[in-house]
Amino acid sequence: MPDSSPQLPAELAALLKEDRRFPPPPWFSTTAHVADAGVYERAAADPEGFWDEWARELEWYRPWERVLDWTPPHAKWFVGGQINVTVNCIDRHVRGARRNKAAIIWEGEPGDHRTLTYFDLYREVTSFANVLKSLGVARGDRVAIYLPLIPELAVAMLASARIGAVHSVVFGGFSAESLRDRINDAQAAVLITADGGYRRGQIVPLKRTADEAIREAPSIRHVIVVQRQAGAPIPVHIQEGRDHWYHRLMEDAPSGCEPERMDAEDMLYILYTSGTTGKPKGIVHTTAGYLVGIYATTKWVFDLRDEDVYWCTADIGWVTGHSYVVYGPLANGATVVMYEGAPDWPEKDRFWRIVERYGVTIFYTAPTAIRAFMRWGTDWPKRCKLDSLRLLGTVGEPINPEAWIWYYANIGGSRIPIVDTWWQTETGMIMITPLPGVTTLKPGSATRPFPGVSAAVLTTAGDRVEVGGGLLAITRPWPAMLRGIYGDPERYVRQYWTRWNDSTYFTGDGAKVDEDGYFWLLGRVDDVLNVAGHRIGTMEVESALVDHPRVAEAAVVGRSHELKGQAIAAFVTVKEGTQANPALADELKEHVVHKIGAIARPDEILFAADLPKTRSGKIMRRLLRDIAEGKTLGDTTTLADPAVVAKLKEKYEEEAG
Ligand code: ATP
Numbered sequence: 001m002p003d004s005s006p007q008l009p010a011e012l013a014a015l016l017k018e019d020r021r022f023p024p025p026p027w028f029s030t031t032a033h034v035a036d037a038g039v040y041e042r043a044a045a046d047p048e049g050f051w052d053e054w055a056r057e058l059e060w061y062r063p064w065e066r067v068l069d070w071t072p073p074h075a076k077w078f079v080g081g082q083i084n085v086t087v088n089c090i091d092r093h094v095r096g097a098r099r100n101k102a103a104i105i106w107e108g109e110p111g112d113h114r115t116l117t118y119f120d121l122y123r124e125v126t127s128f129a130n131v132l133k134s135l136g137v138a139r140g141d142r143v144a145i146y147l148p149l150i151p152e153l154a155v156a157m158l159a160s161a162r163i164g165a166v167h168s169v170v171f172g173g174f175s176a177e178s179l180r181d182r183i184n185d186a187q188a189a190v191l192i193t194a195d196g197g198y199r200r201g202q203i204v205p206l207k208r209t210a211d212e213a214i215r216e217a218p219s220i221r222h223v224i225v226v227q228r229q230a231g232a233p234i235p236v237h238i239q240e241g242r243d244h245w246y247h248r249l250m251e252d253a254p255s256g257c258e259p260e261r262m263d264a265e266d267m268l269y270i271l272y273t274s275g276t277t278g279k280p281k282g283i284v285h286t287t288a289g290y291l292v293g294i295y296a297t298t299k300w301v302f303d304l305r306d307e308d309v310y311w312c313t314a315d316i317g318w319v320t321g322h323s324y325v326v327y328g329p330l331a332n333g334a335t336v337v338m339y340e341g342a343p344d345w346p347e348k349d350r351f352w353r354i355v356e357r358y359g360v361t362i363f364y365t366a367p368t369a370i371r372a373f374m375r376w377g378t379d380w381p382k383r384c385k386l387d388s389l390r391l392l393g394t395v396g397e398p399i400n401p402e403a404w405i406w407y408y409a410n411i412g413g414s415r416i417p418i419v420d421t422w423w424q425t426e427t428g429m430i431m432i433t434p435l436p437g438v439t440t441l442k443p444g445s446a447t448r449p450f451p452g453v454s455a456a457v458l459t460t461a462g463d464r465v466e467v468g469g470g471l472l473a474i475t476r477p478w479p480a481m482l483r484g485i486y487g488d489p490e491r492y493v494r495q496y497w498t499r500w501n502d503s504t505y506f507t508g509d510g511a512k513v514d515e516d517g518y519f520w521l522l523g524r525v526d527d528v529l530n531v532a533g534h535r536i537g538t539m540e541v542e543s544a545l546v547d548h549p550r551v552a553e554a555a556v557v558g559r560s561h562e563l564k565g566q567a568i569a570a571f572v573t574v575k576e577g578t579q580a581n582p583a584l585a586d587e588l589k590e591h592v593v594h595k596i597g598a599i600a601r602p603d604e605i606l607f608a609a610d611l612p613k614t615r616s617g618k619i620m621r622r623l624l625r626d627i628a629e630g631k632t633l634g635d636t637t638t639l640a641d642p643a644v645v646a647k648l649k650e651k652y653e654e655e656a657g
C-alpha cells in the first residue's frame, strides 16, 4: 500500500492544465431531464427521500415499509417491499403505448438482424420462464448463462428473474476452466449456452467448451442449447436427457407466466468481477434497490427518452451489460441496440455503420475501444453519418484527456456531451458521473457523485481530502450496492469494509478531487506509483504518453528501485504506420517530462505490439508489473490473449539484457 499523502507534487497539476471546459450545450439542456443543478443539494439533504421518490416510479406488488435498514456493513433497501424486475422491464410497457416499440435491435457479426418489440420480448421471456419451470428450476436456484451476445442472453436473464431464479452470466469469451469454476462457486442447476457464436469471422464453439466445463461441474442437471442461427446448426454433441435445444423446448412452451412476487432483498444475480487485480469475486445483487438504482441512473445519466436509440457496446457478460444493456434501459422502456461481434469486423468502421444504420442517439463504450479507434485513424468514422448521436459515454477505465478529446471531436462532431461514468461490479450502478444537461465537463474527470450518492477522497488515516489525492471511498449506502460475495461473507467485510471503518466502503481505486470538487480517477490503488516520495497515478503518466501524436496506448507500472523507491516502466503501442525505435523512446521520455515534470520521466520504455488485457478490455498492469520485476506471472486466467503477455515477457527480458 503506497501511502496517500493528500497533496500531489505541483508538477502533476500540469497534467490537469488540461483546462478545456465543456459546458452543456444549450440545445441539450433545454430538453434534458435534469437542467437544474439544485438536484444535488436536494438529494444530499435527504438521500433516502430522494431514492424513495425514484422507487415510486416503479411498479410494486407491495410498497416498502422503510427505505433503508443499515447495520454496517449490511444494508437492506426498500424493506418489506415486493416487486418483480421483469414486470418493470416488460409488462408495464406492453400494457401501454410501448407494446410494439422495438425493445431490442440486434445485429449479428455475420450481418444477420433481429428486432424484438416489447410484446415479442414478453412472449419470449414468459415462454422461456415456463421452460425453466418445466425443467424443475425453482425460486432461488442458480442458472448459469454462457451465451454469445444474442437476444436469448437477455431473454434468459429476464426469464430467470421472472421465476425468482438467480442468474450467473459468464462472458462467452471465457475458457472451460473459468466457466467451471464459476458454475461450481454458484452451484448452478442449469446451464444455458449456444452451439456457438461469431467473433472476427470465426465460430466460437461455446457448447464444446461448456461440455468440457460441466464434466467437472456436477451441480448441472440440464443444459439448454440455443441454435445461434436458425436452420444452420453448428455441429455439437447432444447428451440425451441432459441437453435440450432451446427452440424445441420453446415450441411446446405456453407464453404468459405469472411473475414471482420477490422480496425487495431477494437475490437477483451473481456476477464475477473482471479479475484485474486478482481472483474474481462473485458479487451478489438483490432485487429492488438494484432496480431503483439502475432505473434512475439510466434515465438521468443518459438523459434517456422514448425516442432514443440507445447503444451500450459492452458485453452482457460484464456488469455494464447487466445494468446498462439489459435492466436499466428496459426498465425505462428504451430501444436498445445489441451487436454480437468485433468492432473491426469485417472492417474497422463496423460500429459507425451500426450507428448510421439504426440512427443511434446514445453511444456508450469503453476507453479501450476509443483508443483502438484512435489507433485506426479518423477515416473510418468519417465514412459514416454519425449526426444522429446526441450523447456519448465511457466506462471501465480512466479515460485520458487525449482520448476524450478525440472521441469528442471525431465521434461527437465537437457538438455533443460525453458522460465519463465511474462505477464497479460491486456498485451495480453508475456512481460518479456528469449529468449531461447541467455538468460542465472536464476531459479526464468523471466529475461528481450522482445525486443521492456520497463519495469522498480519504487519506489512509481516513481524513477527508478537500483538494488533492488519496483513496476513493463511498461514505453512505446506495440502493444498488452489492449485498455480499457469494459464499464468502467474511471476504465481503474484509475486502470492502475494513479499510477505515465498517460503514465506509473502500473502492480499491485512487482518486483526487480538484478545487471545483470534481473527481479524477487515478486507477487502482496498487497502480499508484511512489517515485522518490511522490505519488503519481499510472494514469497520469499514461495520459502524457498517449498525448504524443504517435502513441496509441500506454501502460505504466512501477518497478522497485533502490534509490527512488519505484522506477517507472512504460509499455507503449504506437499508431498505425509509426516506426518504434530508440529515438522515439527518448522523444517520449522527454514528452512526459515536458507534460508532467522530471519526476515522472519513464526509466524505460518498451514498445509492444499489444498490451495484456482482461476479457473486458482493461489493461492488466499487475502482469506488466510482474514482467518489469522479473517475477513469475500471477493469475492469467482472465486474460483475453495469454500469448500477448508471454511475448512481452520474452521481449522485455531480451531488451533488459
Ligand atoms: P477486480 O475487482 O476483479 O480486480 P475490476 O475492478 O476490473 O476487477 P470491474 O468491476 O469490472 O472489475 O471494474 C471496476 C473498476 O474499473 C473500477 O474500480 C475502476 O478501477 C475502473 N473504472 C470503471 N469505470 C471507470 C471510469 N469511468 N474511470 C476510471 N476508472 C474506471
Ligand code: MG
Residues within 6 Å of the ligand: 273, 424, 508
Ligand atoms: Mg474491482
